[in-house]
Amino acid sequence: MPQATVTRLASYLRVLEAMADSGIAIVSSGELADASGVGSAKLRKDLSFLGPNGVRGVGYDVRRLRARIESALGLERGHRVVIVGAGNLGRALAGYGGFAGRGFPVVGLFDTDPALVGTAVGAVTVRHLDVLAASCAEFEATIGVVATPDSAAQIVCDALVAAGLRRIMSFSPVQVEVPGGVELRVVDLAAELQVLSFHGIRNGHHEDGAATASSLDDAGTAPASSSRVRFPGPAVSPSPVSRNGSVIAP
Amino acid sequence: MPQATVTRLASYLRVLEAMADSGIAIVSSGELADASGVGSAKLRKDLSFLGPNGVRGVGYDVRRLRARIESALGLERGHRVVIVGAGNLGRALAGYGGFAGRGFPVVGLFDTDPALVGTAVGAVTVRHLDVLAASCAEFEATIGVVATPDSAAQIVCDALVAAGLRRIMSFSPVQVEVPGGVELRVVDLAAELQVLSFHGIRNGHHEDGAATASSLDDAGTAPASSSRVRFPGPAVSPSPVSRNGSVIAP
DNA sequence: TAGATTGTTAATCGATTAACAATC
DNA sequence: TAGATTGTTAATCGATTAACAATC
Numbered sequence: 001m002p003q004a005t006v007t008r009l010a011s012y013l014r015v016l017e018a019m020a021d022s023g024i025a026i027v028s029s030g031e032l033a034d035a036s037g038v039g040s041a042k043l044r045k046d047l048s049f050l051g052p053n054g055v056r057g058v059g060y061d062v063r064r065l066r067a068r069i070e071s072a073l074g075l076e077r078g079h080r081v082v083i084v085g086a087g088n089l090g091r092a093l094a095g096y097g098g099f100a101g102r103g104f105p106v107v108g109l110f111d112t113d114p115a116l117v118g119t120a121v122g123a124v125t126v127r128h129l130d131v132l133a134a135s136c137a138e139f140e141a142t143i144g145v146v147a148t149p150d151s152a153a154q155i156v157c158d159a160l161v162a163a164g165l166r167r168i169m170s171f172s173p174v175q176v177e178v179p180g181g182v183e184l185r186v187v188d189l190a191a192e193l194q195v196l197s198f199h200g201i202r203n204g205h206h207e208d209g210a211a212t213a214s215s216l217d218d219a220g221t222a223p224a225s226s227s228r229v230r231f232p233g234p235a236v237s238p239s240p241v242s243r244n245g246s247v248i249a250p
Numbered sequence: 251m252p253q254a255t256v257t258r259l260a261s262y263l264r265v266l267e268a269m270a271d272s273g274i275a276i277v278s279s280g281e282l283a284d285a286s287g288v289g290s291a292k293l294r295k296d297l298s299f300l301g302p303n304g305v306r307g308v309g310y311d312v313r314r315l316r317a318r319i320e321s322a323l324g325l326e327r328g329h330r331v332v333i334v335g336a337g338n339l340g341r342a343l344a345g346y347g348g349f350a351g352r353g354f355p356v357v358g359l360f361d362t363d364p365a366l367v368g369t370a371v372g373a374v375t376v377r378h379l380d381v382l383a384a385s386c387a388e389f390e391a392t393i394g395v396v397a398t399p400d401s402a403a404q405i406v407c408d409a410l411v412a413a414g415l416r417r418i419m420s421f422s423p424v425q426v427e428v429p430g431g432v433e434l435r436v437v438d439l440a441a442e443l444q445v446l447s448f449h450g451i452r453n454g455h456h457e458d459g460a461a462t463a464s465s466l467d468d469a470g471t472a473p474a475s476s477s478r479v480r481f482p483g484p485a486v487s488p489s490p491v492s493r494n495g496s497v498i499a500p
Numbered sequence: 501t502a503g504a505t506t507g508t509t510a511a512t513c514g515a516t517t518a519a520c521a522a523t524c
Numbered sequence: 525t526a527g528a529t530t531g532t533t534a535a536t537c538g539a540t541t542a543a544c545a546a547t548c
Contacts, residue, residue, distance in 0.1 A: 002515065006448050010441040014423050028529065037425050040529095041517055048531055056530040057524040073444050074451045081443070092342030093439075097399075098421070102440035142450075143443060149347075167446045171348070173264050175287050183449040185442055189343075190352035191260040192435055193331070193393060194323050196417045198256050199433040200392075201324045252539065278505065290505095291541055298507055306506040307548040 005046045009069050011036050012043070014102075016066040028059040075103060082108035082141045082165075084156045085148035086116045086126045089171055093147060095122035107139040108132075129156075133163040146170035157184070255296045259319050261286050262293070264352075266316040278309040325353060332358035332391045332415075334406045335398035336366045336376045339421055343397060345372035357389040358382075379406075383413040396420035407434070 015035045019027060029047075033040040047053055047065075050072050054060040070076055081104050083090050093099065094109045109121055110129045117128045127135060135141070144160035146153055146168065153172035160168055166182050173188040265285045269277060279297075283290040297303055297315075300322050304310040320326055331354050333340050343349065344359045359371055360379045367378045377385060385391070394410035396403055396418065403422035410418055416432050423438040 004515070006445050007441065009448075010438070010444040011423075013444070014438075014441070030529085035425070039517075041519090042515090044529095044531065045516080052531070054530055055524060056522070057528045059529070073448045075444065075447055079443065079447055088342045088345045089348070092338045095338045096439075098339070098440055099443070102443075104440060104443050143446060167450045169442060169446055173261070175285070183446055185446050185449075187437070187439070187442055188260070188264075189346075189437070190348055190354060191257065191264070192419060192437055193329065193349070193352075193354050194260040194263070194325065195256050196393060196419060196433055196435050197325055197329055198259075198323045199435075200417045254539070280505085289541075291543090292539090294505095294507065295540080302507070304506055305548060306546070307504045309505070 001049045005049055006073070008036070008038060008042075008046050009050075009073060011038075012046070013066060013069045013073070016062055016069070019062050020066060024062055026059045027062055027065075029054070032060070079104050079142045079167075080107045080139055081105065081143045081145060082110065082132070082136055082139075082160075082163075083145040083147055084110045084129065084132070084160065085146065085152070086111035086113070086119075086121065087147065087149075090145075090147035091121045093145060094124055104143065107141055108135045110135075129159060132159055136163040136165060141165060143167045143169065146172055148172065150174045251299045255299055256323070258286070258288060258292075258296050259300075259323060261288075262296070263316065263319045263323070266312055266319070269312050270316060274312055276309045277312055277315075279304070282310065329354050329392045329417075330357045330389055331355065331393045331395060332360065332382070332386055332389075332410075333395040333397055334360045334379065334382070334410065335396065335402070336361035336363070336369075336371065337397065337399075340395075340397035341371045343395060344374055354393070357391055358385045360385075379409060382409055386413040386415060391415060393417045393419065396422055398422065400424045 012032060015032060016027075019032075019035075029040045029044045033043040036043065047060075050068055053065050053068050081099060083093055083106060086094075086109050090109060090111070094106050096106075099106055106124060109124045109126050110132050111117060111126050112129045116126045119126050136144075141163075142165065144163070144165040144167070146156050146160070148156050150172045153170060153174050154176045157168055157170065157176045157178055161179060161182055168178065168182065168184045170176065170184060170186050171189065173186065173191065176184065178184045262282060265282060266277075269282075269285075279290045279294045283293040286293065297310075300318055303315050303318050331349060333343055333356060336344075336359050340359060340361070344356050346356075349356055356374060359374045359376050360382050361367060361376050362379045366376045369376050386394075391413075392415065394413070394415040394417070396406050396410070398406050400422045403420060403424050404426045407418055407420065407426045407428055411429060411432055418428065418432065418434045420426065420434060420436050421439065423436065423441065426434065428434045
């Protein structure tokens with residue numbers, strides 16, 4: 001099943017849950033697609049990976065389809081989440097309604113800072129990383145979240161793997177190594193903002209001036225290079241002005 | 251430029267910044283690719299969208315390439331972020347080092363709750379949503395973040411657009427409408443966990459039993475349906491057992 | 501020059517889309 | 525039956541990959 005399809009299945013599931021709560025029993029591919037923000041053909045193609053789930057001429061049974069997607073995503077038995085790192089982000093995630101409310105209760109929050117261990121964050125108490133493995137076993141945790149500084153990401157991942165977890169979500173952008181069979185998903189929030197920054201450029205935002213826009217276009221018009229090895233346009237020396245004429249910040 | 255390339259450029263940028271900090275002056279596509287976790291051919295292809303940036307037989311100038319990617323992503327002038335929603339997630343993001351430390355300082359945090367307005371979160375003070383537009387103008391904010399309950403997401407997006415922002419990052423999974431020219435990026439953390447849940451299935455985790463695994467495979471072996479319209483296997487009634495024999499949780 | 505590495509090409513691979521036969 | 529909608533096919537589109545000519 002394509003990766004993109006899996007992501008969209010999660011999105012369909014959210015819409016189906018809302019529809020079920022609203023008492024909607026039957027939905028057509030067109031209606032579900034509209035509510036999910038995709039085309040109906042793509043939706044039907046996505047659902048086809050799960051086998052036949054609808055009735056021609058009628059549509060899909062909301063509850064049945066919801067259960068089918070939950071099954072396909074492996075959500076039937078539920079997941080319990082442990083978070084390592086009780087800093088800003090970790091504490092927020094521990095109390096974040098968006099996890100528990102969508103079927104991912106947080107059962108543990110861990111840190112190595114003695115000043116944090118023992119403090120309560122919402123319904124959970126911060127424990128020392130030393131008891132991670134024992135806690136994961138006790139609460140049958142299935143997903144680990146890394147919310148530590150970058151410098152600790154690899155060590156924490158190792159600890160999560162050692163504790164028996166095979167699914168890890170990391171908010172640290174550093175590349176970490178995990179053994180085969182362990183799924184790692186990196187969520188880089190700053191990178192999301194950078195992508196957002198890029199996409200704004202073509203929309204002619206006032207803060208994106210002409211120099212920035214044109215620098216994307218003159219790539220093929222580089223002047224002939226000198227006979228010695230040199231880079232197309234030094235960013236810092238010998239001149240603070242780049243080839244396209246814009247000043248590059250230090 | 252492909253969407254996937256933009257995402258990877260952000261990743262290369264992070265590695266280049268680390269290399270620059272380490273005093274590395276020149277890097278080859280192979281080295282940078284390894285450090286970024288991609289293939290070298292893909293990396294060179296990605297960089298080719300920015301025009302020539304390296305020297306054959308030598309490699310890339312780290313500082314030059316870093317400046318070039320920053321320029322392509324529109325990061326040269328910097329971005330200032332406002333966050334709406336001073337709940338768990340909003341407060342954490344306001345104090346999150348991963349934003350300010352990567353070039354996205356948070357200059358405002360807003361809410362409508364009188365109990366929150368006026369309280370300090372790190373270096374910023376929570377203000378009322380009523381003064382959003384004035385604050386965005388004053389601090390020249392360029393990115394808005396939605397960290398409110400789902401029910402407020404659309405209204406808050408409208409307010410951000412009205413305040414002149416054209417780039418919005420939303421942590422609410424609900425579909426919101428934005429005018430043309432406004433870039434919206436939805437980060438659905440629960441959906442990320444659902445994708446993680448799926449990917450664990452094929453790795454044979456102990457908590458994903460045989461029933462779940464087999465239900466993915468027997469989709470094409472459905473028995474002939476009856477003559478009346480009915481759904482392939484009711485999730486709730488008349489029987490709690492689906493067509494493939496597995497029990498579906500209510 | 502000889503060695504090394506880039507930038508680009510062409511082939512492969514995978515995802516999306518539109519159209520429509522199947523069928524409720 | 526007639527109308528409606530699914531599931532699937534085939535064509536299109538876009539991204540990835542390997543190979544290599546260009547060239548420092």
